[in-house]
Amino acid sequence: MTVQTLSFTRKDKIARLAAFLYGLVCYVIFFVTFLYACGFVGNFVVPRSIDSAPVMSWSKALLIDAALLGIFGIQHSVMARQGFKNWWTKFVPKPIERSTYVLFSSLCLIALFYLWQPIGGTIWNVTNSTGVAILYALFASGWLLVLVSTFLINHFDLFGLRQVWLNLQGKEYTQLKFATPGPYRYVRHPLYVGWLFAFWSTPTMTITHLVFAVITTAYILVAIQFEERDLVDMHGKTYADYRRQVPMLFPFTHHRQREQ
Numbered sequence: 001m002t003v004q005t006l007s008f009t010r011k012d013k014i015a016r017l018a019a020f021l022y023g024l025v026c027y028v029i030f031f032v033t034f035l036y037a038c039g040f041v042g043n044f045v046v047p048r049s050i051d052s053a054p055v056m057s058w059s060k061a062l063l064i065d066a067a068l069l070g071i072f073g074i075q076h077s078v079m080a081r082q083g084f085k086n087w088w089t090k091f092v093p094k095p096i097e098r099s100t101y102v103l104f105s106s107l108c109l110i111a112l113f114y115l116w117q118p119i120g121g122t123i124w125n126v127t128n129s130t131g132v133a134i135l136y137a138l139f140a141s142g143w144l145l146v147l148v149s150t151f152l153i154n155h156f157d158l159f160g161l162r163q164v165w166l167n168l169q170g171k172e173y174t175q176l177k178f179a180t181p182g183p184y185r186y187v188r189h190p191l192y193v194g195w196l197f198a199f200w201s202t203p204t205m206t207i208t209h210l211v212f213a214v215i216t217t218a219y220i221l222v223a224i225q226f227e228e229r230d231l232v233d234m235h236g237k238t239y240a241d242y243r244r245q246v247p248m249l250f251p252f253t254h255h256r257q258r259e260q
């Protein structure tokens with residue numbers, strides 16, 4: 001073995017280790033952002049939440065909030081498309097592509113938490129203690145369903161750790177297989193169902209919260225179209241059949257195409 005090859009091997013090992021550490025840092029940033037998001041939407045623990053006191057006119061606040069959600073939506077959807085990935089992995093090494101996606105998503109959310117402008121106003125206010133308890137239980141179940149669904153798909157792949165771990169070991173990345181564990185047998189998008197519960201279940205629905213819930217719901221419905229197009233490209237007939245047989249978000253709903 002020549003000296004040149006030896007030094008390349010060592011450089012390669014250092015690069016793999018650096019990629020792994022980068023993936024780990026991105027994951028920690030994601031996880032802290034995720035925990036902050038629970039407090040932000042639920043109005044607890046965090047210093048600035050979705051319903052903090054308004055400080056500007058409602059029209060200006062609405063514009064800022066819509067822009068913040070729009071930026072997150074564009075980043076999250078564009079960077080997830082195969083065409084974008086093919087282009088930007090010319091600059092970003094493939095093993096850290098997912099971690100970088102996760103990092104950018106977290107940064108958009110951190111900007112949203114920091115710059116969010118409450119509007120105030122009350123749409124509904126449940127004061128009955130049973131009602132409040134049920135709404136908080138649905139809120140908590142939503143976040144739990146989100147987290148559990150990530151593990152059912154593959155938590156460590158979704159957040160980039162699997163990619164940098166395989167790279168550290170010098171192993172090739174393998175695509176995740178299509179699977180329908182647990183709730184995936186009843187709905188195609190349990191993780192998004194979790195978000196819907198987390199965003200809509202609140203004893204006090206303010207105008208601010210409603211704006212957040214409506215825009216994120218619209219985003220989820222659009223994102224599903226793009227995600228399913230990619231899933232059909234990836235898994236072909238298997239996913240197309242699954243789409244025909246299993247409802248999108250509401251379990252046990254009559255699926256039109258099932259009868260065909």
Ligand SMILES: C[S@@+](CC[C@H](N)C(=O)[O-])C[C@H]1O[C@@H](n2cnc3c(N)ncnc32)[C@H](O)[C@@H]1O
Nearest residue numbers: 149153176177178179180184188189190191192
């Ligand atoms: C954030 S996850 C959301 C998964 C799903 N839309 C949900 O709401 O539970 C998105 C990733 O999951 C993958 N995915 C979605 N459904 C899947 C399935 N049934 N089996 C394997 N991967 C899936 C997609 O390819 C995408 O990379």
